[in-house]
Amino acid sequence: MESTGSKSAQKSNQKQSNGNREKSKPNEKQGLRDLLVDELKHIYWGEKELTKALPKMIENATAEELIDALTGHMEATKEHVTRLEKVFSSINEKAEAIKCAAMEGLIKEAEGIMEETEEGMVRDAGIISAGQKVEHYEIATYSSLCSFAKTLEEDTVASLLQETLNEEKEADEKLSEIAESMQLEMAV
Numbered sequence: 095m096e097s098t099g100s101k102s103a104q105k106s107n108q109k110q111s112n113g114n115r116e117k118s119k120p121n122e123k124q125g126l127r128d129l130l131v132d133e134l135k136h137i138y139w140g141e142k143e144l145t146k147a148l149p150k151m152i153e154n155a156t157a158e159e160l161i162d163a164l165t166g167h168m169e170a171t172k173e174h175v176t177r178l179e180k181v182f183s184s185i186n187e188k189a190e191a192i193k194c195a196a197m198e199g200l201i202k203e204a205e206g207i208m209e210e211t212e213e214g215m216v217r218d219a220g221i222i223s224a225g226q227k228v229e230h231y232e233i234a235t236y237s238s239l240c241s242f243a244k245t246l247e248e249d250t251v252a253s254l255l256q257e258t259l260n261e262e263k264e265a266d267e268k269l270s271e272i273a274e275s276m277q278l279e280m281a282v
């Protein structure tokens with residue numbers, strides 16, 4: 095009983111000290127900056143890989159609206175690479191790509207789907223599904239990186255990343271629209 099009492103007293107002391115903490119410690123700020131840079135290097139690798147993967151997806155797609163959407167996003171993706179280079183230079187970091195296991199897996203999945211499906215509506219549906227998984231991963235990444243940049247008061251970085259985030263969201267919505275119209279066609 096006594097030990098439980100002392101544990102709960104310790105907990106309440108900890109709570110109080112956390113509650114009193116107003117500003118993040120300098121080493122936390124540095125830690126968040128390191129995390130931002132590390133994640134930027136991973137998504138830089140991912141975007142570069144996507145500029146190689148998207149042409150294969152375009153080649154495998156049949157529906158014109160899907161080909162158009164992927165072609166448009168291919169151009170946007172090249173811009174995402176350039177924009178990340180601007181981000182690196184604005185925080186005086188070297189633009190370096192570190193292999194991102196998550197993006198590698200998503201791209202492999204897309205390639206698998208394209209190999210295993212018959213060309214036409216089904217392969218298109220698979221390409222949309224794989225494409226949306228990539229977009230969702232990018233949306234999650236850029237959302238986090240944007241909030242890290244805001245916390246670190248890196249306004250230029252935050253606004254560059256926000257631009258890319260908006261384009262990833264647009265691409266995801268476009269793919270949703272195409273999927274919906276394809277399903278309507280299939281149902282008729």
Ligand SMILES: [Fe+2]
Binds near residue numbers: 170171174232258262
């Ligand atoms: Fe992107």
Ligand SMILES: [Fe+2]
Binds near residue numbers: 167228232262265
């Ligand atoms: Fe994207």
